Amino acid sequence: MALRLNTNYNENAKSWEIELIGEVDINSKALLKDELIQLNEKKQSDFVFKCENLEYIDSTGLGVLISFYKNVKLNNKTVHFEKLKPSILKIFTLTGLDRIFSIRN
Amino acid sequence: MRESINISLPSKPEYVSIARLTASFVANQMGFDIETIEDIKLAVGEACNNAILHSGSEETYKLEFINHSDSLIIEVVDHGKGFSVDNVKAPNAEDLQENGLGLFIMKSLMDTVEIESNEGSGTKIIMSKIVE
Numbered sequence: 001m002a003l004r005l006n007t008n009y010n011e012n013a014k015s016w017e018i019e020l021i022g023e024v025d026i027n028s029k030a031l032l033k034d035e036l037i038q039l040n041e042k043k044q045s046d047f048v049f050k051c052e053n054l055e056y057i058d059s060t061g062l063g064v065l066i067s068f069y070k071n072v073k074l075n076n077k078t079v080h081f082e083k084l085k086p087s088i089l090k091i092f093t094l095t096g097l098d099r100i101f102s103i104r105n
Numbered sequence: 106m107r108e109s110i111n112i113s114l115p116s117k118p119e120y121v122s123i124a125r126l127t128a129s130f131v132a133n134q135m136g137f138d139i140e141t142i143e144d145i146k147l148a149v150g151e152a153c154n155n156a157i158l159h160s161g162s163e164e165t166y167k168l169e170f171i172n173h174s175d176s177l178i179i180e181v182v183d184h185g186k187g188f189s190v191d192n193v194k195a196p197n198a199e200d201l202q203e204n205g206l207g208l209f210i211m212k213s214l215m216d217t218v219e220i221e222s223n224e225g226s227g228t229k230i231i232m233s234k235i236v237e
């Protein structure tokens with residue numbers, strides 16, 4: 001299973017919504033990274049990651065999210081994660097990412 | 106009883122999912138619960154990432170899954186440039202870095218993780234998990 005991304009700008013919430021579908025790993029991280037950079041160039045705003053269908057993420061995928069978070073924070077914007085599966089939430093907690101990202105389950 | 110499954114993969118990102126699928130399959134057959142299967146799958150994925158990041162793309166690396174009585178032993182061996190294990194630190198939430206998370210994740214999810222790495226001669230990661 002690869003990674004599929006659905007992206008949309010929510011005018012009401014004034015934020016980018018990114019649905020992550022599948023796996024963010026060493027093979028798909030470049031796709032995610034490029035897309036995020038493009039969206040952030042198009043419009044600087046908050047980012048909401050919808051993770052209901054995110055099946056897998058590894059350290060390389062987390063690395064992309066960490067460096068992206070650092071960029072977004074420079075613009076005084078935030079990054080939210082919604083509906084993480086228990087196995088994914090476990091990795092966020094294990095690595096301490098639950099303390100820097102806003103997680104809404 | 107001791108049975109083993111060996112696979113050899115090109116050191117390229119697009120093949121890591123084969124290793125993860127094999128890990129899930131073997132762990133499932135040995136009777137691990139779903140949560141533990143996910144943990145093993147991720148630990149194997151991280152070991153493969155490590156092999157790929159530390160070796161050239163023309164090379165291959167090997168995985169061995171050993172079913173030894175009540176535990177699953179997984180060995181991942183590459184012949185890349187190796188790295189210094191001492192430089193790996195636990196992640197710090199205040200100063201998160203992109204690198205170094207993989208080894209931390211492996212060590213957190215498996216019962217034992219041993220890493221033998223020498224600069225110039227490659228890396229061997231041996232990890233195990235006992236069926237509860």
